[in-house]
Amino acid sequence: MTIAIIGAGIGGLVTALSLHRAGFDDVRVYERVRELRPLGVGINLLPHAVRELTELGLRDDVEAIAAAPHRLSYYNRHGQPIWSEPRGTAAGYRWPQLSVHRGELQLALVEAVRERLGAETIRLGHRLTGLDTTDERARAVFETSDGSVSADADLVIGADGIHSAVRALRYPDEGAPRWNGLTLWRGTAVVPAFLDGTTMIMAGDDQLKFVAYPLRREADGSLTVNFIAEQRSDGSRAETVDWNRQVQIAPIAELFGAWRFDWLDVPAVIASARELLEYPMVDRDPLPRWTFGCSTLLGDAAHAMYPNGSNGASQAILDARTLAHALATAGDFAEGLHRYEEARRPATADLLALTRQQGPERVMVLAHERAPEGFADITDVIPAAELQEIADGYKRAAGFHPEALNTRASLDARLGQGS
Structure with a gap:
């Protein structure tokens, strides 16, 4: 069985590793860029994702x-604490x-992947420029430096991000991701240690917000932190907001001068x-269907969402592990794809x-709405x-409430259902 994964981001790579561990040996990953470099800034892997990386033997790395x-x-x-x-x-x-820094994790x-799969x-x-699928076989067409090439596979998995080519071929009239009026500026900095040195902080509300968390403690006791500064606009900049655009630092610092x-x-x-780096906060509407014949979607290609929470x-990693488990334990690929989509x-x-309702960050929105000038005790608000x-x-919805996660059955197909 040949499986083709479109996209060598976190979701695509964990899918390849999960499929290999589940017993699928003929797996290929196709990536549009010619060189993989450690791009991006920090991300958080929540305990449900770390569980999956642990079962893949990757936790130490x-x-x-x-x-x-x-x-x-x-x-x-x-x-003031909320x-x-x-x-x-x-x-x-x-x-x-x-x-962890996203690029370093990637x-x-x-x-x-190269060590285990070749x-x-x-x-x-x-x-990717074309994809033809039936219930039993798929042919993907790619543009390369040597011209157009094709690859046949028994299954094609679209893990190619929010601007997914696989998704666009299935939903050609969908259009661009939806911007909600918030602009994010992301960066890393070395700063004096704050609080206990291991705390992730979020401050502000739905108009202006700041997030910071440590990535590394330096030898002198300072912290390398990842931070996000966020501002809501009137929507007039929707056409000018770009992805990964480097901007001047001073004007953004001034927004938070007080x-x-x-x-x-x-x-x-x-x-x-x-x-x-400047980013628009965008997502896409839920889809009525991910699977078409012997192809499906995964990660941001399937369900791009705001970073609240x-x-x-972490959700892309859960997708990857669920898909591999479903394919390995089902009678055939069609049943496995059905189980995967039904679960995820x-x-x-x-x-x-x-x-879209702010997730767990809603507590900051409520505090601002009910006490914009502050409070003596948050429980009064x-x-x-x-x-x-x-x-x-939010933990229950996202699948990482402690009790539920600690007792949930493994998604490692080698251990079997219910283990």
Whole structure:
């Protein structure tokens, strides 16, 4: 059985590793870029994703390049605490939460794929231009530096991101991703340690927000942090917002000029950035169908969603593991694809809807709506039970509530269903 994966991002690479572990040996990964470089900034791998990487034998490799936040804390724009909770093993999970540079993680996965599946598994410089499928066979057509080439496969998996070529071939009239009016600026900086040095912080509301979390502790005790600055606009910049566009740092730092808390100087963090990249906050509407004949979608190609809740990469990893398990334990590929889509499409649609409502970050929105000038005690503004339910509700929807995750059956096909 030949399986072709379109896209060598995190989702595509974990899919290749998962399929190989499940017993599928003829797997190929096609990537449009000619060179894989460690691009991007930090991402968070939540415990449900780290569980899957652990079962793939990758945890040590990822932990070597990652930091493990022990707490997540929300604040208003005045630096007052709204909600705080332990994360990872400190919250009772059997697996940690890990913060890692996206590009470094991707290259670690590339190395694992080449080592386990073979050096020629990843084929660079292949841009998908056509896909013909039946219930039993598929032919993918690629544009390369040597011209057009085709590849036959028993299954094609579209893991090629929010601008997925596979998705566009299935839904040619869908159009561009939807922008919600928020612009994000992402960067990394070396800053003095704040709080306990292992806390991920989110401050602000739905108009202006700042996020920071450690990626590495330096020898002098300072922290290399990943940060996100976010502002809502009136929508007039929708046509000019680009992906990965480098922008001047000073104007963004000025937006947060008053955000000097006694525990963190936000404008100083932004001003310390090595570079600042601009992104629009976009997503796509849920699809009525992922699978067409012997092809399906995975990760952002299937369910691109806002980063509220830090769950994009984690959901792609869950997709990959669910798909490999379904294909390995079903009677045939058609049944496996049905099981995969039945398990993942409704769940990700529900999660996408929650991210449009701010996900767990809704606590900051409510605090601003009910007490824009601040508060003496957050429970006078948002009852403790409401805060807890927002946090727990998102964990349940995203599949990483501690009790449920710790007791859920493994997705490792080698261990068998229910193990």
